[in-house]
Amino acid sequence: MLEFYGKRFGSRLLLGTARYPSPAILADAVRASTCEIVTVSLRRESGDMRAGQDFWALMKELGTHILPNTAGCHSAREAVTTARMAREVFATSWIKLEVIGDSDTLQPDPFGLVEAARILCSEGFEVFPYMNDDLVVAEKLVEAGCRVLMPWGAPIGSGRGLNNPYALRTMRAHFPDITLVVDAGLGVPSHAAAAMELGYDAVLVNTAVAKAGDPVAMARAFAAAVEAGRLAFEADPIDALDMAVPSTPLLGKALL
Amino acid sequence: MRVAIIGAGVAGLATATEFAEQGHDVTLIARGSAIGENCCSWYAGGMLAPWCEGESAGEQVIRLGQQAVGWWERHVSGVRRRGTLVLCQGRDMAELHRFARRTEASEVVDGDRIDELEPDLAGRFRQGLFFADEGHLDPRKALVELAQKLREQGAIFRLGVDAGDVALDADITIDCRGLAARDRLPDLRGVRGEMLVIRSRDLNLSRPVRFLHPRIPLYIVPRGEGVHMVGATMIEGDRRAHISVRSTLELLSAAYALHPAFGEAEILETGVDARPAFPDNLPRVQRCGNTVYVNGLYRHGYLLSPAIAHMAVAAASTPN
Secondary structure (H helix, E strand, O other), X not given: OEEEOOEEEOOOEEEEOOOOOOHHHHHHHHHHHOOOEEEEEOHHHOOOOXXXXXXXXXXXXXXXXXXXXXXXXXXXXXXXXXXXXHHHHHOOOEEEEXXXXXXXXXXXXXXXXXXXXXXXXXXXXXEEEEEOOOHHHHHHHHHHOOOEEEEEOOOOOOOOOOOOHHHHHHXXXXXXXXXXXXXXXXXXXXXXXXXXXXXXOEEEEOHHHHOOXXXXXXXXXXXXXXXXXXXXHXXXXXXXXXXXXXXXXXXXXXXX | OXXXXXXXXXXXXXXXXXXXXXXXXEEEEEOOXXXXXXXXXXXXXXXXXXXXHHHHHOHHHHHHHOOHHHHHHHHOOOOEOOOEEEEEOHHHHHXXXXXXXXXXXXXXXXXXXXXXXXXXXXXXXXXXXXXXXXXXXXXHHHHHHHHHHHHHOOOEEEEOOOHHHOOOOOOEEEEOOXXXXXXXXXXXXXXXXXXXXXXXXXXXXXOOEEEEOOOOOEEXXXXXXXXXXXXXXXXXEOOOOOOOHHHHHHHHHHHHHHOHHHHHOEEEEEEEEEEEEOOOOOOEEEEEOOEEEEEOOOOOHHHHHHHHHHHHHHHHHOOO
């Protein structure tokens, strides 16, 4: 079973809650996907806790676990402040930590990320860092106390899928005991299946579902793909070969 | 029938108009001391664009919104039926294709046709979409004109009055208070919108232009004589404080990308308010005893209020 900081989950799909046509469609998509964890952003309303309350209340009503995130923060300090606010608003020590380093690619800032992760872990937060696929950054985050890592597949919202499967495979091999989630950049369910086949513990999707023509159907499609990918990983897939191997054995074939 | 209408935003005024035209005695009660005060309708774009909205809004909005242009033409002056132009930068062409795929009634236009439609944008765009049957109006003029016509028809206006403080001497009450009605409609929420009004000496668009962008979609609605409304952000929350630096940067840089001459325009005004919305972002007309609640018009106040006003009259006329 999937485990995040001691809590266990049946579904290996996490959904973001931004950019849906309406909160009602978002709620339907969450139900259709049977996901148990949603991420919620606080950043755009920071400084005014009351302002976003109606939307946050709707998120709480979904009945899923809430993983607040620090989307849109460009410095460790901003991210830490947002995380503290999230702890109050959602009464959780979970935080998906995002520190953006480049506004065009929304690429994570590894230095700010590690700095913020150290502070938050020391304050008792359970940190889910959104990171690139660099092994050294991953090491530093684990040293800081993170038991979950969320490397990107591709830049946020780009829908490009797994840009560097080699790096993701290496990370899986390097951190067998850390919960690994591919976060960001997935466009279609086959991307999610591919991540799961690599042995990732879960995937997080937002834009690919929210901006689909039918978000509810797409949420179901992602859920099915995540399940298929996980089953395939557990079933130990065959390796790719350069030559053909007949699926019908030659033995017993008539010799003419 | 004596009808008390609470709220003088676009929903209240359109509903009052429909009742008055059916021969009912209409009294309008609003907290603002002038038309447009304390109401998010004052900051609207005024686009009557059901097909473009269909990109994200669904079939009900397209269907109900189609009567809007005609209704407004019958009730106020200055309604323009010049269509909507949808454009994007070259690198965002995927957005244009997606928009075309998810909407109906658009025509693909090439550079020459765009230049012909909007000469001030000449040479800047090679491909776009044109929704010929859509219209636009100036929301502020429209509200004031509706109110004026209502007065002429004998409607009574009680402005600067909180409906909770006065006895409503009416057979039926229509509650069009927008977000203020949260005391009765608990699933209503606010969606903050920010806008700017700018004046350019060089550019004078003749129809609303939607400028697609993966992160910052923008629309610009001309108000005539170089004045343009630039909008609008969509942020969950009901904070009505000042426009943020980020929203200003995003909206204005998108306008600048549409045409660099907007960089020389003057900023006449910034505005912020919160739109009332239900969880499905669709409007609701519901009767409860002798009160009809009309609310949740979200970003479609001018587009949907004619249809919603009609439904309010029907709801009030049906025996309870």
